[in-house]
Amino acid sequence: MDADSPQARWEQRTELPLALASLAFLAGYALHVLAPGLPPFWHDLCLTVIFTAWALFIVDYAVRWRLSGQRLRFVRTHWLDSLVVLLPLLRPLRIVRLYEAVQRRHGQPRLSLHARVITYAGVSTALLGFAGALAVYAQERDAPGTTMHTFGDAVWWACSTLSTVGYGDVVPVTSMGRFIATGLMACGLALLGAVTGSFSSWLIQVFSLKDESGDA
Structure with a gap:
């Protein structure tokens, strides 16, 4: 993928926000599971965070699919991203890519x-x-x-x-x-x-x- 392509620019801009959304999703899900006795307000807040982050993952996937121009081939070549849309609990695994994104902006990885x-x-x-x-x-x-x-x-x-x-x-x-x-x-x-x-x-x-x- 060309570093100057629309898809690459989109991924560079959304890497950090989506990483933060992944952490928020995991935190919201953890509270939802580990603290079932939360007051209704906090329970609803956790669900709001979970579904908002999930919606962001879906929007990101749809945009990158559209920008790639690959149609069904995009699903095969980005199988982890496709799986994350169905199983968003796997999204935090993509946080490890954040280090690579930061290093690409500062030269070679250390x-x-x-x-x-x-x-x-x-x-x-x-x-x-x-x-x-x-x-x-x-x-x-x-x-x-x-x-x-x-x-x-x-x-x-x-x-x-x-x-x-x-x-x-x-x-x-x-x-x-x-x-x-x-x-x-x-x-x-x-x-x-x-x-x-x-x-x-x-x-x-x-x-x-x-x-x-x-x-x-």
Whole structure:
């Protein structure tokens, strides 16, 4: 994509506002799930923030689709954006792009490629784990036979799921909870592979440079 194209200019202008909207969405959803006893005013405010941020995501997607001129090809090439429109709780994962946007305005990124991959994967894992724990806890806390009685149980479950350990002491019992768990496991495998692959590549590069220095 051309850096001077209308789509690129739109993305540069909306990157920060949409990142803030993502955080607002996550905060509103967290309050909605973790504080069900809120007064009606605050409950309605949380819902307003959630749906306003969701509307902004949809508008952004529609504008970029229109500016790209790609029609259905845009959906295939921007599958994460398409998924976020349906599952806005994944939108905070795009916050990690904010660092890249800032660095592009100030020249080359300060971190190496390997450090950026590990950092982005780590931040993505934390955001995904928190969002996944919220979503599953909202489905499981009142379900018959649930083992997820507190949000702490949900966080423990999310950590064991993302790390692919899966102790089995806390498991989702609802259909929607298991659906969310399936997506979380897939994302956990992808993120774990990105971190281990990048770290292994970095080690190989370091040892190769040392060997070359020793031979010289």
